[in-house]
Amino acid sequence: MIEIAASTAVVYQRIIIDIAMYFGLFVIVAMALNFQYGNAGVPNFGCAVSASIGGYTVSAFIARIIYWVGTNANIGMKPYATDYDWNYNNQFNTYLMNDYIAEHALFGMSMFLLSIALGFLMGWIMGYVISLPAIRLRATYLIITLITMADAAQILGRNVVWISGGTLGMWVPNVFEWYPGDRTIIMAVATMLIGIICYFILRTMLNSPYGRLMRGVRENDLTVQSVGKDVVAIRRNVLMFASGITAVVGVIIGYYYSYIIQSNFIRATWTYWPWLMLMIGGAGNNAGTFIGCALIIAMRRIIIVYKWALVKFIWYPIVIFESQLLATLLLIVMIFRPNGLIPEKLLRIPGIDYKRLVQEEAKADWRVERIAPSERIGLLSKIRGGGKKKEEAE
Amino acid sequence: MTAKIPNFAHGTYAGFGVYVSFICVRYFEMSPYYGFPASFLLGGLMGIFLYKIVVSTLRRMGGGAIVLTISTIAIQIFMAQFQHIFAYWTRVTYGLMSYGFLLKKEDFKIFGFQGIFPVSLFLVITISLGLRWMLTKTKFGIAMKASAEDPELSQVLGINIEKIQVASWFITGGMACLAGALLPMWFMGSPGAGARLLTSCMAGSLLGGLNNIYGAIIGGFTIGIVEIILTAQGMKTFGLWVGEYRPIIPMLATIAILLIEPSGVTGWWARWRVGGGYERLMTRLGRSKEE
Numbered sequence: 056m057i058e059i060a061a062s063t064a065v066v067y068q069r070i071i072i073d074i075a076m077y078f079g080l081f082v083i084v085a086m087a088l089n090f091q092y093g094n095a096g097v098p099n100f101g102c103a104v105s106a107s108i109g110g111y112t113v114s115a116f117i118a119r120i121i122y123w124v125g126t127n128a129n130i131g132m133k134p135y136a137t138d139y140d141w142n143y144n145n146q147f148n149t150y151l152m153n154d155y156i157a158e159h160a161l162f163g164m165s166m167f168l169l170s171i172a173l174g175f176l177m178g179w180i181m182g183y184v185i186s187l188p189a190i191r192l193r194a195t196y197l198i199i200t201l202i203t204m205a206d207a208a209q210i211l212g213r214n215v216v217w218i219s220g221g222t223l224g225m226w227v228p229n230v231f232e233w234y235p236g237d238r239t240i241i242m243a244v245a246t247m248l249i250g251i252i253c254y255f256i257l258r259t260m261l262n263s264p265y266g267r268l269m270r271g272v273r274e275n276d277l278t279v280q281s282v283g284k285d286v287v288a289i290r291r292n293v294l295m296f297a298s299g300i301t302a303v304v305g306v307i308i309g310y311y312y313s314y315i316i317q318s319n320f321i322r323a324t325w326t327y328w329p330w331l332m333l334m335i336g337g338a339g340n341n342a343g344t345f346i347g348c349a350l351i352i353a354m355r356r357i358i359i360v361y362k363w364a365l366v367k368f369i370w371y372p373i374v375i376f377e378s379q380l381l382a383t384l385l386l387i388v389m390i391f392r393p394n395g396l397i398p399e400k401l402l403r404i405p406g407i408d409y410k411r412l413v414q415e416e417a418k419a420d421w422r423v424e425r426i427a428p429s430e431r432i433g434l435l436s437k438i439r440g441g442g443k444k445k446e447e448a449e
Numbered sequence: 450m451t452a453k454i455p456n457f458a459h460g461t462y463a464g465f466g467v468y469v470s471f472i473c474v475r476y477f478e479m480s481p482y483y484g485f486p487a488s489f490l491l492g493g494l495m496g497i498f499l500y501k502i503v504v505s506t507l508r509r510m511g512g513g514a515i516v517l518t519i520s521t522i523a524i525q526i527f528m529a530q531f532q533h534i535f536a537y538w539t540r541v542t543y544g545l546m547s548y549g550f551l552l553k554k555e556d557f558k559i560f561g562f563q564g565i566f567p568v569s570l571f572l573v574i575t576i577s578l579g580l581r582w583m584l585t586k587t588k589f590g591i592a593m594k595a596s597a598e599d600p601e602l603s604q605v606l607g608i609n610i611e612k613i614q615v616a617s618w619f620i621t622g623g624m625a626c627l628a629g630a631l632l633p634m635w636f637m638g639s640p641g642a643g644a645r646l647l648t649s650c651m652a653g654s655l656l657g658g659l660n661n662i663y664g665a666i667i668g669g670f671t672i673g674i675v676e677i678i679l680t681a682q683g684m685k686t687f688g689l690w691v692g693e694y695r696p697i698i699p700m701l702a703t704i705a706i707l708l709i710e711p712s713g714v715t716g717w718w719a720r721w722r723v724g725g726g727y728e729r730l731m732t733r734l735g736r737s738k739e740e
Contacts, residue, residue: 098515100522188707194515195455196707199655202457203648203700214693327526330519375533382527389520390506 074356079246082348085332087297093338095293096273101201105298107208107320108181109174109305114219114315117170138216145225152228160233167230178302182295205322212317224316337395458524459625462492464532464643466629492626496618532640552633565634652699658715
């Protein structure tokens, strides 16, 4: 009886860690997406590309660096230079390196940080590459190219063995091996920490002048262009930065699974689900993104964990049901709540009472306004007051 | 064309066509060609249904091009799952091979060729001639073109845009489904077969230019031929590994088109005519306008 209770507790603990981990991961993707689509109006359907680049960075570069260190430390590493050795000696090498990292905590941590930095850099460069063909054109062209690029990333990962082990995939050393307890807990904590850092970076960027410029591009790019701003460059920069952040998620998921294969980075998981989170929460504000992400992740993980219970009600495979749920929810949200659960908020600009300015503007139709110009305060009303005087003079 | 959005669900209509052919052959044991009218009708009805339920609703609520595009992607995911369910159900209930099948055997033969070649060629010519006739000679087709160009102005002239839209979704859906019905006679049919076509479709229509039927035919042929020939030649020259990269070819074509000439062959043709190239060619051929 006690055993059953203990195992139930373990199950619940696992579910909670799992949900926390996935929440941490997907909230970063969804925030990056919100940064692009919600604030700059760049419809990025290529999140899967960026995430896979993060994963490939770990498997192609960081794993090689780790193996190189191991070879120099003379712990009996097998060769890994050719494709064949890379694939088939991979498990053995990883096993040796895990022992090595268990004794050298600093090395593991530095590799983790290096992989995040390198992943961000690679994602950033990849953002430039994928933005090249269509960033100048209409949004729909951008969507088409980015969707096809996700397939291209997968095809390359499947066929070029030295990237991620081809169809077999490859194991990556566990950089948290030095941690004595449950590895997933420290991974979840690290992910949440990175998520919080990302949140503050993105929030600062949104509330900066550049953030206002981004909203300007979203609302009316012609106007922004006419005052001398390079709209294409702004869109590209936003795409590159967000792509870098998404690549960091790819890095973390590689370490979480300890295994990297191209089929981990499919479009449905890395593009469509984050889009659903964004649409449910409401584009343009991070609070909505959090809520949407939490709802969707909790729902998905519970469906996956309690598959055995759902089988009684649904006669076809649950995977199909999950995809149908994704599409149905997306359509329902778009039709019944186009602005999401939480509507967009105004940006905070230090020094300016932006809220009052906007509220004033909302009711300040000069034809019906009855307050005398002298009673009104603020810059906008002064301008309006001048206009009214002129009319009175006429 | 008339909705001015790329319809990502198109490939999925084709997937339904694949299964119509499958039902014809495996359930009723007749030639897959009898299924063509049914698949056209099915695709058309599906198009109307989706337009009425989703696209029209979203547009009435003021959804922009991006929202509509996302909605077509959602539809694509949703519909593709029905094919999966059908394939699963067929396999479980009747024990038929429904996840990967080829209907080459059921095809008839003409002079040693598979019957699919003349049939598909005939269908392409008939459909393009029919569309040409409809869009230039009938009142309905002209109204369709007008509403694609300027919906508000054509509404002022008394054209019922809603009807036109429904009709165009019927025709496009039916054609996509028909194309899907042709597919399993030559390629492997599976629940994801339609969606796999999408990249090539998009590349073809981009190459052809998005607003022109002939452009679409030229683009489709070019992309198809280039894809097959480049892959085959690459496999001969460099080795078998090239075959794996076949889906990348239409992708590269898409990127090249977008970088060089985003409006495709149509835009190039228009520029060539305006720039005087057409006149020069006609003069060289001895058919200048002055004579």
